[in-house]
Amino acid sequence: MNSITVVNALGLQCSVKGGALPNKHVAQDSWNVECKLARVTRLPRSTKTVFASIGNGDSVDSREHGTRQAMVEKPEAPEVQRSSEESAFNWNTQWYPVAVERDLDKNSPHPATILGRPLAIWWDKSTSKWQVYDDQCPHRLAPLSEGSISEEGHLRCSYHGWTFKGDSGECTGIPQAPKDGKQRHRSKRACVSVYPSMEQQGILWFWSDLSQGPVNIEAAANPPPVFSELSDPDFGYDISLRDLEYSYETLIENLMDPAHVNFAHHKIQGNRKSAEPLNFTITTKIAPSGFKGEDEKSVETFIPPVSFLLQFTLGGNNKQHIPGTNMETREEKNSEKKATKPKKVSLLFLCIPVSPGKSRLIWSFPRNFATFLFKITPPWVLHMTNNLVLDSDMYLLHLLERRLQVEGPENWFKRAYIPTTADAYVAGFRRWLNDFAGGCPDWSGRFEDNLPPSPPKRIILDRFNQHVVKCKSCSNALKNFKALEVGLQILAIALVGVVAASAVVPFRPVAALSIPLVIGAVVSTILSKWLAHFTYKTFYFHDYNHAVVK
Ligand code: FES
Ligand SMILES: [Fe+2]
Structure with missing residues (x-):
């Protein structure tokens, strides 16, 4: 040989x-x-x-x-x-994740933009599946995602009330058309375009090519990747989503770069003092279908266009800390002592192109140990840390890609200096992107090349709109905390009122308790203030200043 x-x-x-x-x-x-x-x-x-x-x-x-x-x-x-x-990777004939199925409300349509395509997602009870429609009404292009579900279970446009149904997207009614006239709604031009879609492992996917309608032979022959951990009963996991103010390319690069964790996520996921050389190796050829890599303990797989999976077996020889919680690190130590069934944890990232300068991330960290924690921990508690991690490098990544735009993304290999093996996957991804995928997602002429103007940092880190409104657990928790906050304020006012009333109309038992009642009112006020601060930082905006985190 x-x-x-x-x-x-x-x-x-x-x-x-x-x-x-x-x-x-x-x-x-x-x-x-x-x-x-x-x-x-x-x-x-x-x-x-x-x-x-x-x-x-x-x-x-x-x-x-x-x-x-x-x-x-x-x-x-x-x-x-x-x-x-x-020779080429075709962005326009691929499956893309759209949403986490658990977080979708079946009673109303949802908007999404994926690969520049505006989508209306809605629950079709007649077929018992989520439909993904082109988000424009055939009448006068109103967004169908702003519509409602009719009594018959059809999607109704909110502008003039046209209704549409099922896999076909055919129009079922035009309120303005005379009942005894021509059946205008039967015209092909009255139909909505329907994307092929499917739910798999709790994630809703859509196929980006509309040309064959909802039944697409190529889509059926090439289903989305199946992640074995998400179907394995030994594994427990949460799954969630956040929209990000930086591009798909920046998102994938960031996730293929564990070296940044100890710095960008200092004291959240890593520690600056723990930085050490990382020996990543790409073990397959880089092809349109992606590549694989590994270090001493983990295996990484990139399945274009969206999937990046890191699979760790704990207790190996690798000294590198897993990007995760302290608890996982303790498990790692335990696994070395016990030498029982290998403990495994995977980091699954689905990196979704939205538009230039915007992306969507769906993540899940399945593991086959301490799985009971997923049963007793509400997802919003996990999302507090997940969101803080994303916040702590969102702003710098948002700025980074604007620097790259000035240089020209096609000049990435000239401009970036990558002297260590820690950047092996990043270089591999850029090679895949440049050699096979045209250097960036194919927006099909929907956008100018330039990134959108940079908004204020408060908007870049808008946790509420990027995550909370799209997450059932966080939305419900926020609602409950707000109710509790109001309840505490009412309690404080009521206690002060009782004490004041007892001063006007002397009532011995209340007078004896006036000091504890006043203390109760003060404590309620302080608690409600603290709760307001907590909900703001947890569900709206949490700044992370690298200079002040020592
Ligand atoms: S734009 Fe939808 S019914 Fe008129
Ligand atoms: Fe959440």
Whole structure:
């Protein structure tokens, strides 16, 4: 078996193995390309070198241009080419997650924007499934997500009352059409466009191609990925969602970069003092279908366009702390002592392109230990930490991608300096994005290239609209806390009122209790103030200033 090693300008060292050295027409498919980051060996100018590209046919001296071309120290080294079926990733024929099914209210339609497409999601009781409609009424384009569910269970436009039903999206009524006239609602032009959609493992997905309507052969043949942990009864998990004020590319990069946790999430998920070298290795070739990687204890899988999964087995040799809670770290220590069934925890991230500068994240951290905690902990308690983690780097990521826009995202490899293996997955993702996926999501001409203007930080970290209104547990908790806050205020006023009344109309038992009653009123007032502060920070806005967190 032949083997060649190539090292690109980024320090991405690739071993290419195969039965025979391929000529330039041999598909890369038949070769096993193992990539790992390594130090680039700087060759003196006099050394004769041959440059070959990984993944495309360009041939440019990477010392001068700093691009992703590979430097090969064997004159006979081949060009590594993609097969024709690997040539492109089509953003417009993919499944995308839309929402967490648990958090959807069946009594009203919901808006969403995914890959620039405005969607109206509603519960269709006639088919017992969630429908995903194009969010524009065929009459005069009013958003159907602002509509209502009719008595018959059809989706009703709120503007003039046209109604639509089921998988077909056909119009079932035009209130303005004469009953005895032409059946205008039967016209094809009166139908709403319906996306293929499906619910799987608690997540609602839609297929981004409308051309074949709700029954799409390609969509049926390529269902969304199934995550075994979410179907395994040994695992417990929560699942939730947040909209983010930065792009899909920035979101995936951030999640493929555990090195940032100890700094960006200092004292929430990590600690600055715990930073250490991370040895990530991409173990498969980077293909339109994604790539895999690993370090000493975890395996990472990127399944384009949205799924990134980190799977940890606790108690391994790896010294790296798991990005998680202290409790998980204790479990890790326990598992080393007991050597029982391996304890596993996965971090599942679904990174959803919304529009330039905006993305949606659905996350779940299933684990096969301490699962009872999921039964006794209300989701909103878990979401407090989840949201704080997201808040603590949201602002810097929002600004970061505006810096990159100035440089031009296509220049990422030139502009970013990534000298350590900690950035292996980030570089791998950028390679996938640039080589196969056109450098950014395909917005189908819906947007200008530029990011939207940057709003104030208070809006960027708007936890209420980004999460709480879309989360049943947090919405209910907020409602209850507000009721409690009002209750405490009423109690304080009532206690003061009783004491005041007893002063006017002397009543011995109350007079004897006047001091405790006044203390009770003060305590109620303080509690209601504290509760107002707590609900504001938990459900509306929680600033995180890296400079003041020591
Ligand atoms: S715009 Fe929907 S009924 Fe008129
Ligand atoms: Fe929540």
